[in-house]
Amino acid sequence: MKLSKFVGAVSVAVVLSACGGGGGSSAKTVVDGSSTTPTNPTTPETPTGPPKVTPAPDVSDGTPAGSLTRRAATSNCQLTQATGGFPSRQLSIAAARFVQVVEQDMTDAASQLAAEKAVLVRVDVVSPQDVILPAKAVLQIGNSTGGCVSYDLVATSQTAPTARDATTLSKSYVARIPALDVGSNWADYQVVVDPLRQSTVAAADELYATGPLRVRPAATDKLIYMPIRFEGQVGQFATVSEFESLIKRVFPQSSLATTTDPVRTLEALDKDKAIRIEGSVYVFDFKVMSKALFEIDADCLINRNAGVDQFRFATKCLAAFPGNIRFVDDSMSNTIVGLATPAAMFSESFMSVDINTVTSPYNGYWLSRGAETFIHEMGHINSLGHAKCGVFDQVDSDLYNDGSLGPIGVGYDSGRDFYFQSARSGSFDMMSYCGNGWMSDKGYRKVISFKSGDNDEQRASARSTSGASESSPRMVYLAKADGQWRALSSPMPHQLKALLPAQVKALLPTALNGLEVSVYNTDAGPMLDGPYFLSATPEVLSKLKLLGLADSVLRQLVR
Missing domain, CATH: 3.40.390 (Collagenase (Catalytic Domain))
Incomplete structure (x- = not known):
């Protein structure tokens, strides 16, 4: 249920000079050598304040040129970084994040993406000094069958920031991966920045990142x-x-x-x-x-x-x-x-x-x-209930208690090309009543799990323990309409919450006392009129008959 609330413009004292949604298309290179050309390259931000100081020309200490071969853990895809005697520029990868609706850190075991849906990848490279960002940076995606696809990461800034700025894409590297490239067989990713520079091994280590990828079916x-x-x-x-x-x-x-x-x-x-x-x-x-x-x-x-x-x-x-x-x-x-x-x-x-x-x-x-x-x-x-913010009952425990988008707190609206930090934009979980609504990372993952059938085994167990027929996993949907109790044959909801015996006694007719009655994880169930869900067992059907339901309706409930 959604109650009306005022939705107005949220003013801010300072508007960012480069708002979210920047970044550009990325050239893609496949292992067979074919490629596509970016169609919408990013325009680098215009430097403000004192001009950046370009580092002095590099001088090698004479260490012979060499290379490092990096291999991803699952796909075994490989990338190469040159090594040698050139000094470190004090550049390092601060974070590599994947964005579909919300930004996620894929090193978090709970993170997951959906196949056949475009992905924006953000890589942040920082330095304590005024250093020009290297022109060359590569993202490689490996899949479970050994396929490897590389994408150019496009720098959206001329110089490296001292720290990552979560409010905008204009100070990072960005790759945009089209929906058709995003497969459920993705296994891992690797990132290398400035791979041709013959720097020390320690400097090369700072400009390499890798991690797992979990992509669910479309x-x-x-x-x-x-x-x-x-x-x-x-x-x-x-x-x-x-x-x-x-x-x-x-x-x-x-x-x-x-x-x-x-x-x-x-x-x-x-x-x-x-x-x-x-x-x-x-x-x-x-x-x-x-x-x-x-x-x-x-x-x-x-x-x-x-x-x-x-x-x-x-x-x-x-x-x-x-x-x-x-x-x-x-x-x-x-x-x-x-x-x-x-x-x-x-x-x-x-x-x-x-x-x-x-x-x-x-x-x-x-x-x-x-x-x-x-x-x-x-x-x-x-499958989402309410986030606990501005809501006092029927809270979905799978969402954040403060109604936030998550610890990263960044969303992306592909329709408007808006990349935004929730703390700056005033955004809250769309399942709360606290502010401008957007999907949280926990909500996004829960919907993916729902669509992927992650609860199917749990549902089968619930049918077995309730005495419902294994061959007919449908349930009885019971609700009061116009003063009369009515029943429908219904699929089993993704997530059921069993009512306590006292609640059954208070909310439902006396004839149903002692039965296991559940509501689904939204706000409609605890309303006096339902809907309520019961297993289609002989005991349930016999008690429903006491409510005056016709035999033709009862027969329909066990189909």
Whole structure:
């Protein structure tokens, strides 16, 4: 669920002279010698302040020329660095980071990328002295079958900084690797800077870096776009191409297939059930919104996903309600702008994704309010709960307790070419309620794990211990709509949270006491109307019959 909040420009006293999103294309060299030429080379930053001092000409101490051969640990790919008697320039690699939506340090065992999605690689070389950055720097990617691909790293600065600047790409080396090059067989990387300089071995060591790469299979989704009509107005999520692009900008998904439904009305949206009318806007309570979402969910689960056993494979239904509807919470004052289940969302309309007057990630939030709501609800559909910031219940323990993007705290919006440090831009986890929303590194990894099926073994174990049929891993989806309990056959959610017996007793009919009842990891479950998830066991079905469910419905639950 997403509550409305003010989204305005965040002003800063000083705007960076070179904002995030710099860098250029990189020439690629394959082991067979073929290459491509950069199409958008980076323009180096213009030096400011006193001119940099060029070091005096190098003089060798007479040590004979030689070479070092570097080999990656898994792929066995190799790079060569020249050695000799030329003195150190006191240059060293401070960091090598890989960026897909968020920046990650691949030496962190938890880090992972998604295949078939473009990668930006940032390498920082620093020096305590005024030293010109070497023109030659190479990134090599090795895969598990022994293939080796090299990319030129492009310097975005003329001179080496004394320390890495996380707010911008304009003081580093950058390589941009196209989506088609990013494979799940990537195994490791190597970086060498100034490899032809015949320096000391110690100096060469400072300009070499290597590490593992973990790339998961490409993430894809099938979507149904459902524009909702109410009292002459129709909801919309900008255009299909725009919201697909937004999903790819924020999530690991690299391929989406969207089908647009005919404009439809919902039985739940009866104007006579509005609690008040504000001008031309009909105000409904949360129960009406829940009923509307159940109506969408029922269509989505029964008609679009009848044979699907896992939500990661399910077709997702995205319903847009028009601007003449407003939903409020139980206080009757706070606006609810979006709600989601594992297969469907019901979210406010937006005409455009971007606020184009925001030209830097450091002078305002660049996504429209509706677009931010959309990615929040898509986060719920992709297994994410709420980050613990501005939220007091239903917190996702897999996300950061402070609602941050992570210890590195850097995001990248490929759609705007915005590279930004969250502390400077005022960005927080999009699953929180604390500020301008973007994906955190933990959230990104969790969605990759969800799409890759990392919880499948755990889910199979849960089915076994609950007594559910191994041949039918679907569950019972139970929710109250319009005062009546209704049940659907549903895939098993990616992450279930079992209710305590006291919670079952408080939230559900007496007939269900003693059953194992779970909610999924978003905020919809603990609402009195559900949805709740139960295993489709004979005991569960017999107790559901006591709720007045028809035999035809019960038979459908065990399909």
